Amino acid sequence: MKIKMALLLMVCFFTGFGQNKEVKERIEDLQESIDGIAQIDKMYDIQLIIKPGDTAFDENDDFAFTKSVKPKEYAEVAKVLSSKTFGQEIMPPYSLLQIKDTDKFDWVAMLGVDNFFFDEHPRYKPVLTLSKVYFEDGTSKKADELLVANAAELLKDDNSSFNDTYFLIKSTKRVASIEYYLVMEVTQHESVIFTPQKTDYVVNNQNVSLKSWSGKEVGFLFTEDNLNQLLGMDAVYKNGKFLNEKGSNSSSLPPLSKRKQFQELSKFYAETIKSAQKNNFKTVKELDDYILKNHPKMDTISPNNVLKNYYFSGPPSEIRMYFAKETSFKSNELIKNNRFSGYANIDKRSVATDFKTQKKGIVNLQGEWLVKPEYYNIYNQNDYFFTARKNENDEGAYYWLSDDGKKWENIGNIEPYRQTVYGDFVVVEKGTNGPKGIFNIKTGQMVIPTVNDNIYVDHNLFVVDHKDETIILDENTKTILAGNYKSIRIDAPFIYVLPPNANNFSGYQVYNYKGKNISENYLSDGGYEAGSNMVLVYKKGKGEYERNYFYLNANGDVVITVDPNKYEKAERFRNGRALLKEIDGYYGFINEKGKTIIPFDLIEADEFRGKYAIVKRKETEDKVWVGLIDENGKPHKEFIGWPYYMGYDDRTDSYFYNIDDKTIYDGDGNLVKEKE
Structure with a gap:
C-alpha cells in the first residue's frame, strides 16, 4: 500500500483565499489522510497468516517448473581479461590517467555470471589498484612513487565519470602503458529456508520474516537493505522441483520507530477537523495557516521496510532465499594495459592544463612546456596545427607549432583542409571551404598559395585543380605535369591522363612519376594496373579490331611483347x-x-x-x-x-x-x- 504522505504535506502549502466550500474540501483531504494513517498503523500489527488457499496444480506440467537461481560460489577472481583502454590528460605538475568503462569488464568470462546480475546489483564494481607506470622515454616507476594521496580533494570530482577509474600521478611525462591489479567486491551468498514452521531469520544483522502462506501465494516482510541484497529465491515444490514465479506486489512500510509520530499526526488532523466544523476558520487560508503553525514535528520519512507478496505456478513446500554477502578478492593476475586512447594526446606533443590556473598550453613527451599555459582552450588538428582561444569570448585562431617546438605562430584563418600530414606538407585552406594551398610544416611557409579550387593527394602525389588546369606535384611539391585534362588516373608508378580531344577508350597518355610520357608511341585504355610495375599498351594490328600488345616498365622499356600470331587479347597485370x-x-x-x-x-x-x-x-x-x-x-x-x-x-x-x-x-x- 502506498503512503499518502505527499498529500499530507501538500495541504500545508495552500495559500489561496477561499470560501466555506473550499474549507470543506480541505476537511475531506484531512479525513482521507487520517484513513491512510489508520491503514498504515494496522500493518504494524500484521500477524503470520497460514491457510490452505489455492492449491490446484498439475504436477505433470513441465512449463510450471524452472531451474534453480542459486548463485555460484566464488572463491577468487582467477583471471581478468584486459580489454580496457586508458587515456592521459597532462595537468602540470600532474597527469590524470583514466581507465575507461571499468564497469564493463567481461564478467561472464571472469566469474561465470551474467550481465543481468550486475545490472541488478550495480554496487558490485571493480576497484583498480595501480601498480606501475611505464613512460614513452623508456623509464618506469612504481605507483607508490607517483600517486597523489589527496587526488580526490585536488580534482574536486570535475573530471570524474561514473564508469571510469582515475589515477592522479606526480608526472607530466607521456605514459606508454600501465600495470594494475583488480580488486573485486564479489558476492558470496547466505541461504535461508522458509517453511510454515520456520518463519524468521536475521540476515546481515536485519530481520526477514514470513507474513503469509496461502496456497500459491507467500508474503514476506523485508528491510529495504535486505531486499536489495536478495540475489534470488527458489520456490520448491514437494517433488523437489522449482516452481515458476508468476508475479509479485509490494507495499512500503515506515520503520516501527515512526509509528508514534504517525499516531500524533492523525490525532492532530482529527482535532483540526473538529475545530473547522465549528466554523472556526472562515477561509481555507486561515485553515492552512493553522496547520502550518501547529503541525506536529515529523522526522524525515523514508520507508525502510517492504511487505512483498509472491505468486508461484504451484503451492511451494519451502522457500529458499539467497542473500548477498560482499567479500573483496584481489585478482592474482597483473593487468598490463598499453592500449592508449583519448584526450588531446598526439604523437610528439600534447595539449595540457596547468593544474593551478586551469589554463591550456602544449607540452612535449617529457612534460615540458612548449607553449605556455595562457589559453582558455586549445584543440589539436595534427602535430603542427592547433586552434586556440585566449578567453571564453575569443573566436579563436589557427596556430602553427614548429617541429622543434620553438616557434608558435598565429597563421590567422589558414586552417588544415586535410588533417593528414604528407611528409613535410599539409593541404590547407583560407577559411572554411575557401581556396586551397600547401603549407610546409617544417618551415612554416606556404609553398603553394591558397588560390586553388581543390587539392588532394593520390598515391603520394598532390593533384591541384586551378581553374581549368590540373597540376600534378611530386611528394616534394615539384611539378610533374600540368595541363587541361578530361580525366586523370594515378596508379603508382604510372599517371594516366586523357587530353581534351582524345578518344575516351584509347587516347590515354601514360606518364611516370618523373613526368616522362612513356606511351607516346602506343595507345592505352587507361586501366589501372593494380599495383603492377608494368603498364599494358598496344598498337593497332592489320585488321580493324586487331591489337598488338606490349607491357612496359616505368621507364617506357618493353618488358613483354605479346605474340599477335598466338594471342588475340591481353589484360593488365593484377596480383x-x-x-x-x-x-x-x-x-x-x-x-x-x-x-x-x-x-x-x-x-x-x-x-x-x-x-x-x-x-x-x-x-x-x-x-x-x-x-x-x-x-x-x-x-x-x-x-x-x-x-x-x-x-x-x-x-x-x-x-x-x-x-x-x-x-x-x-x-x-x-x-x-x-x-x-
Missing part, C-alpha cells in the same frame, strides 16, 4: 598475373616475366580480383567446372554457374560474383545470398 586469350579461344595467365603460370586450358576466365580469379574449365566431355582458382591455378571454390555480373562493393570492401540475383558469392567464394 602478378595477366590474363591472355589465345587465338583458338582458350585463356591462361602469365607472370611478370612472360612465363605461363596457369595453363591455357580455360574456356572462360576473368582477371584476378583480390586473391582469386573466376574461371570456367572443361573437365570432361559432359562436365564444366566453374569457380575460383588461386594464384597457382588450384581450385578454391566451385560456383553453381557463371556470374552475369561481378564487381566491387564499397560498402563491404569486397569483390562479389552475382550468379542470378538469387545466389551471390563474395570475393573469397563465401555464399552471401542464397536462393529464396
Whole structure:
C-alpha cells in the first residue's frame, strides 16, 4: 500500500483565499489522510497468516517448473581479461590517467555470471589498484612513487565519470602503458529456508520474516537493505522441483520507530477537523495557516521496510532465499594495459592544463612546456596545427607549432583542409571551404598559395585543380605535369591522363612519376594496373579490331611483347598475373616475366580480383567446372554457374560474383545470398 504522505504535506502549502466550500474540501483531504494513517498503523500489527488457499496444480506440467537461481560460489577472481583502454590528460605538475568503462569488464568470462546480475546489483564494481607506470622515454616507476594521496580533494570530482577509474600521478611525462591489479567486491551468498514452521531469520544483522502462506501465494516482510541484497529465491515444490514465479506486489512500510509520530499526526488532523466544523476558520487560508503553525514535528520519512507478496505456478513446500554477502578478492593476475586512447594526446606533443590556473598550453613527451599555459582552450588538428582561444569570448585562431617546438605562430584563418600530414606538407585552406594551398610544416611557409579550387593527394602525389588546369606535384611539391585534362588516373608508378580531344577508350597518355610520357608511341585504355610495375599498351594490328600488345616498365622499356600470331587479347597485370586469350579461344595467365603460370586450358576466365580469379574449365566431355582458382591455378571454390555480373562493393570492401540475383558469392567464394 502506498503512503499518502505527499498529500499530507501538500495541504500545508495552500495559500489561496477561499470560501466555506473550499474549507470543506480541505476537511475531506484531512479525513482521507487520517484513513491512510489508520491503514498504515494496522500493518504494524500484521500477524503470520497460514491457510490452505489455492492449491490446484498439475504436477505433470513441465512449463510450471524452472531451474534453480542459486548463485555460484566464488572463491577468487582467477583471471581478468584486459580489454580496457586508458587515456592521459597532462595537468602540470600532474597527469590524470583514466581507465575507461571499468564497469564493463567481461564478467561472464571472469566469474561465470551474467550481465543481468550486475545490472541488478550495480554496487558490485571493480576497484583498480595501480601498480606501475611505464613512460614513452623508456623509464618506469612504481605507483607508490607517483600517486597523489589527496587526488580526490585536488580534482574536486570535475573530471570524474561514473564508469571510469582515475589515477592522479606526480608526472607530466607521456605514459606508454600501465600495470594494475583488480580488486573485486564479489558476492558470496547466505541461504535461508522458509517453511510454515520456520518463519524468521536475521540476515546481515536485519530481520526477514514470513507474513503469509496461502496456497500459491507467500508474503514476506523485508528491510529495504535486505531486499536489495536478495540475489534470488527458489520456490520448491514437494517433488523437489522449482516452481515458476508468476508475479509479485509490494507495499512500503515506515520503520516501527515512526509509528508514534504517525499516531500524533492523525490525532492532530482529527482535532483540526473538529475545530473547522465549528466554523472556526472562515477561509481555507486561515485553515492552512493553522496547520502550518501547529503541525506536529515529523522526522524525515523514508520507508525502510517492504511487505512483498509472491505468486508461484504451484503451492511451494519451502522457500529458499539467497542473500548477498560482499567479500573483496584481489585478482592474482597483473593487468598490463598499453592500449592508449583519448584526450588531446598526439604523437610528439600534447595539449595540457596547468593544474593551478586551469589554463591550456602544449607540452612535449617529457612534460615540458612548449607553449605556455595562457589559453582558455586549445584543440589539436595534427602535430603542427592547433586552434586556440585566449578567453571564453575569443573566436579563436589557427596556430602553427614548429617541429622543434620553438616557434608558435598565429597563421590567422589558414586552417588544415586535410588533417593528414604528407611528409613535410599539409593541404590547407583560407577559411572554411575557401581556396586551397600547401603549407610546409617544417618551415612554416606556404609553398603553394591558397588560390586553388581543390587539392588532394593520390598515391603520394598532390593533384591541384586551378581553374581549368590540373597540376600534378611530386611528394616534394615539384611539378610533374600540368595541363587541361578530361580525366586523370594515378596508379603508382604510372599517371594516366586523357587530353581534351582524345578518344575516351584509347587516347590515354601514360606518364611516370618523373613526368616522362612513356606511351607516346602506343595507345592505352587507361586501366589501372593494380599495383603492377608494368603498364599494358598496344598498337593497332592489320585488321580493324586487331591489337598488338606490349607491357612496359616505368621507364617506357618493353618488358613483354605479346605474340599477335598466338594471342588475340591481353589484360593488365593484377596480383602478378595477366590474363591472355589465345587465338583458338582458350585463356591462361602469365607472370611478370612472360612465363605461363596457369595453363591455357580455360574456356572462360576473368582477371584476378583480390586473391582469386573466376574461371570456367572443361573437365570432361559432359562436365564444366566453374569457380575460383588461386594464384597457382588450384581450385578454391566451385560456383553453381557463371556470374552475369561481378564487381566491387564499397560498402563491404569486397569483390562479389552475382550468379542470378538469387545466389551471390563474395570475393573469397563465401555464399552471401542464397536462393529464396
